[in-house]
Amino acid sequence: MTIGGLAAAVVLGAVIGVLGRLLVPGRPGMPLWLLMATGVVAAFAGTGLAQVFGLTSGGWSLWETVLQIALAAAGVCLVVLLWPKRTGGRS
Template sequence: MTIAGLAAAVVLGAVIGALGRLLAPGRESMPIWLTIGAGIVAAFAGTGLAQLFGLAGDGWSLWATILQIVLAVVGVFLVAAFWPERTHR
């Protein structure tokens, strides 16, 4: 993977994380950097799963994108469940 490919994956991961946060049920108290991190992990995992199952080609793949978004929703939901609530003082 080139530097440009890695940078694109980080940007795509941030977008995927934001979509995951929008689609995840409930209110999340986790910081935005953690949402972006979950999105980056989901982007890589979704691409890997799509390639593993033969659903991804050389370019953009609808199935890979769907897997990335679903994994981002699950990831944001799980991280938010274990992230401590903010207390207002």
């Protein structure tokens, strides 16, 4: 993978993370960097699973994108469950 491909994967992962976040109801208190990281991981995992199941055609694939967004939504749900909550109070 080239530097350009890696940069594109990070940008696409951030977009996928935001789309996954939009599918999760409520307002999870997770930082932007964690949302982006979740999206990047979901994008790579979705691509890998799409290749395993033969859903890719060499170019853009609707099913691959749907799988990536679904994995991002699942990842956001998982992070919301495991990420420590802020108390919001000041001393």
